[in-house]
Amino acid sequence: MFGFRDFIGFLWAFLLIYPIVSIVHILGHACFVRMFGGKFKVAVGRGKVMFERGPFTIHRMYFLDSYVDYTPLKWSNCITHFFVHAGGVVFNLGSTFLLNYLIANGYLEPKAVFEKYSYFSIWFATFALLPVEYGDGKYSDGLSMYLILRYKKWPRYID
Template structure:
């Protein structure tokens, strides 16, 4: 049962863990795009920009949304674009395996922080790979992968 004593954990989850999971997810897209010779604009949040460093920016409501926008890839084919779209989920999955291994081998103690981190990571993977249109030309990563493999259609920005 959710009680008032759970409010600090709730705030912790949305103020720290969710943005961290989003950062890892978008980093996956970013690294894959760079691997294929592309450049990306990488944004966390909505609203006014509060921090900018090169291609990376954080906006005022930093826990609400995240996305990347690809400039053309040097290695530009269906598979390179599909891997860029899958990069976020791949990075989320890798961090889940690393975290679980660290807990299994006693490097880290089990903690609610890690449970929530894995929960949000799995949430991100599931909804990123669900092949749907979010509206206004914004496909999920799964829909973008489907479109690029099936039709050769490259979709931006990445959500």
């Protein structure tokens, strides 16, 4: 039965763990953009801006959505664009594997927060890989990677 403790656990996961997973995901994209010579803008959430510093923006509803826009890459080809769009999944799965390694080797104690983080990271990565067109020329990571490899079609850039 779903009780009060479960509701508190849900709020904890929804308002804290899930946004952290989302931030790790977009930092994966941003890291590869920077690695291949581009500039990026990162936005976490929707609504009014609560915090803005450099290319990072956090909105009032920080738990809803996140995205990265980037300028043309210095090294622009299929492989670099593929890695930019795969970067979020790489960071989500990589952080989960690292967390599991640290727990398995005794560096961290197993805790529910790590289990929830791992669950949400794998969930996030799985849904990011689904080939979905959101409209207005925006695609999921999976569809972007497919279009890049199949048609050499890059996403829209920011100016």
